[in-house]
Amino acid sequence: xxxxxxxxxxxxxxxxxxxxxxxxxxxxxxxxxxxxxxxxxxxxxxxxxxxxxxxxxxxxxxxxxxxxxxxxxxxxxxxxxxxxxxxxxxxxxxxxxxxxxxxxxxxxxxx
Amino acid sequence: xxxxxxxxxxxxxxxxxxxxxxxxxxxxxxxxxxxxxxxxxxxxxxxxxxxxxxxxxxxxxxxxxxxxxxxxxxxxxxxxxxxxxxxxxxxxxxxxxxxxxxxxxxxxxxxxx
Numbered sequence: 001x002x003x004x005x006x007x008x009x010x011x012x013x014x015x016x017x018x019x020x021x022x023x024x025x026x027x028x029x030x031x032x033x034x035x036x037x038x039x040x041x042x043x044x045x046x047x048x049x050x051x052x053x054x055x056x057x058x059x060x061x062x063x064x065x066x067x068x069x070x071x072x073x074x075x076x077x078x079x080x081x082x083x084x085x086x087x088x089x090x091x092x093x094x095x096x097x098x099x100x101x102x103x104x105x106x107x108x109x110x111x
Numbered sequence: 112x113x114x115x116x117x118x119x120x121x122x123x124x125x126x127x128x129x130x131x132x133x134x135x136x137x138x139x140x141x142x143x144x145x146x147x148x149x150x151x152x153x154x155x156x157x158x159x160x161x162x163x164x165x166x167x168x169x170x171x172x173x174x175x176x177x178x179x180x181x182x183x184x185x186x187x188x189x190x191x192x193x194x195x196x197x198x199x200x201x202x203x204x205x206x207x208x209x210x211x212x213x214x215x216x217x218x219x220x221x222x223x224x
Contacts, residue, residue: 032210043202043215044154051210088154096167097142097209098156 004091006102014110019076021105023089026070032092033065033072037085038104044088048074079109113137115216117203123222124193132188132219134203143186144204144213145178147171154202160186193223 003026013019021035032051036044050056050063050072062075072091076083086104093100116135124130136143145157158168158178165178177189186205190197200220204213 034212036215043200043218046212046214049212090154092210097159097161097206098144098167098169099154099213100156101154103153 004089004100004102006087006089006105008103009106010108011105012108012110013079015079015081017079017109019079019083019107019109021074021076021087021089021107023072023074023091023102024070025072025089025091025100027091027093027100028067028070029095030067030070030091030093033063034090034092034099035061035063035072035074036088036090036101037083038088039085044090047087076107079107081109081111084108113139115203115205115214117201117216117219119219120217121220121222123224126195126223127192130190130193130221132190132201132203132221134186134188134216135184136186136203136205137214138184140205140207140214142166142206142209142211142213143180144206145188146202146204146215147199148202148218149199157188157201190221193221195223197221198223 034049035047038044048063050065056063060077064073088104089102090099143160148154200218203216206213
């Protein structure tokens with residue numbers, strides 16, 4: 001069973017703070033990792049992807065990957081109320097081309 | 112910026128009826144996908160499609176489901192005899208390549224009565 005686990009939250013942070021979202025996965029062979037943002041009633045919107053161990057930064061977002069610990073995280077710096085959404089972690093395993101999604105973490109940024 | 116489009120945005124049908132959900136993937140993408148999301152639950156993979164054939168499907172994608180690329184732009188999901196439990200958001204996605212990120216359409220909300 002290929003599992004992607006996320007803390008469902010809700011996670012609340014004050015505006016301007018750093019939000020930290022975490023994801024673990026069970027398939028050690030997983031190679032590609034994606035973070036999507038989903039507003040209520042909307043489709044997933046790609047934020048970032050990461051393939052290699054370490055950090056990858058894009059604007060206010062930083063993805064961190066640790067394959068040895070089977071852990072991927074997303075940091076959102078200077079959080080804004082518009083960042084309030086559910087954040088989905090998606091993992092692609094080498095065999096096949098489907099994504100496995102976690103249940104998502106609900107983030108609320110308080111003005 | 113190119114995007115995936117889906118029609119209709121909302122489909123209401125009676126149990127046992129057939130529905131066809133339509134998608135237009137991003138034009139230079141080669142891989143196409145259908146996912147569903149039951150209200151309050153996770154996004155679940157249904158099927159992937161490449162080179163005019165199914166490349167992978169999940170346990171959810173049983174004989175009631177089929178996919179087709181009837182022309183160079185459309186990608187459809189057919190549910191032959193809908194059940195109440197088919198009520199969900201159905202998302203189409205596409206990607207340039209096998210390892211590339213997938214871009215999602217806005218979804219079709221299917222309500223089976």
